Amino acid sequence: MELINTGGRPIKELTEIDAIQVEALAAVCTKSQMAAYFGMTEKTFRAVEERQPEVSTAYRTGRAKGIANIGSVLYEKALSGDIRAVQFYLKTQAGWTEKSGLPRLY
Numbered sequence: 001m002e003l004i005n006t007g008g009r010p011i012k013e014l015t016e017i018d019a020i021q022v023e024a025l026a027a028v029c030t031k032s033q034m035a036a037y038f039g040m041t042e043k044t045f046r047a048v049e050e051r052q053p054e055v056s057t058a059y060r061t062g063r064a065k066g067i068a069n070i071g072s073v074l075y076e077k078a079l080s081g082d083i084r085a086v087q088f089y090l091k092t093q094a095g096w097t098e099k100s101g102l103p104r105l106y
Helices: 016-025 031-037 042-051 053-079 083-093
Strands: none
Touching: 016 031, 016 053, 031 042, 042 053, 053 083
């Protein structure tokens, strides 16, 4: 996609190699941190995502892969009997809560 600059600052564009880095870093970086890594503001990074859908896709893919990897570790720990992992999993995935006091009878 050819970017047309109508004056002012040059338009930021990420390369294909940059998009690969975005995917690799997305599991551990927020968009603000990602922007700093590439030497731009978060607002500019979000504008790049709008102009270059492959950058947005790379970020979402990297986040999803990171969550899947860590989720798998958590799940395996829960299956092996780690009570804290079991509690965390049930609270975040099954909506379990710890309520104090006696339950109400309706």
